[in-house]
Amino acid sequence: MNPGQWIAHLIIRGYQLTLSAFVGRQCRHWPSCSAYTDEAIQAHGLWAGGWMGFARICRCTPLGTSGIDLVPEALPPASAWYKPWTYGRWRGVNAPPAFACEAVEPDGDGASPPQGTPSGQP
Template identity: 40%
Template structure:
């Protein structure tokens, strides 16, 4: 993994370990948005992974049903229509 990807993952890990445990669970998706961000960066690189993670955070709100939404194999900003478990 490249250094820029590692640098982008550090604040997400800090959030997971230091901030998230203090807050009630609020993510409507599985995997959680922070885990999705890390997986997207690892799978698609820093820029595309960051874009995918930000798009996921923006669509995680009380007006969506949520559910299983893994990182897709190919870059896309929309939710997976038929994710495979």
């Protein structure tokens, strides 16, 4: 962690422990905007992570997005230091993939053997 990231972490942590209680914990996303910004700065550096956090805070409005929004693992392909707005996601969320569960249908009478085994063998 370089000095810029360390200072940003201390400022964000200070906000979380002091001002956040007075402002109210009403973030529309999980993780909160301050936690998201801190994680983005730690993962992508002060410049890129700071812009990601700024874009997230701009989306966290009454008419903005809500829900699970995770820090992306990689920077957007078109991002560059001289185009800082390209680091942030200005619409939508980065939600994890939906958990899918296959339903298992019962055999009915429970007497039929599993598929692939002959009827007479266990």
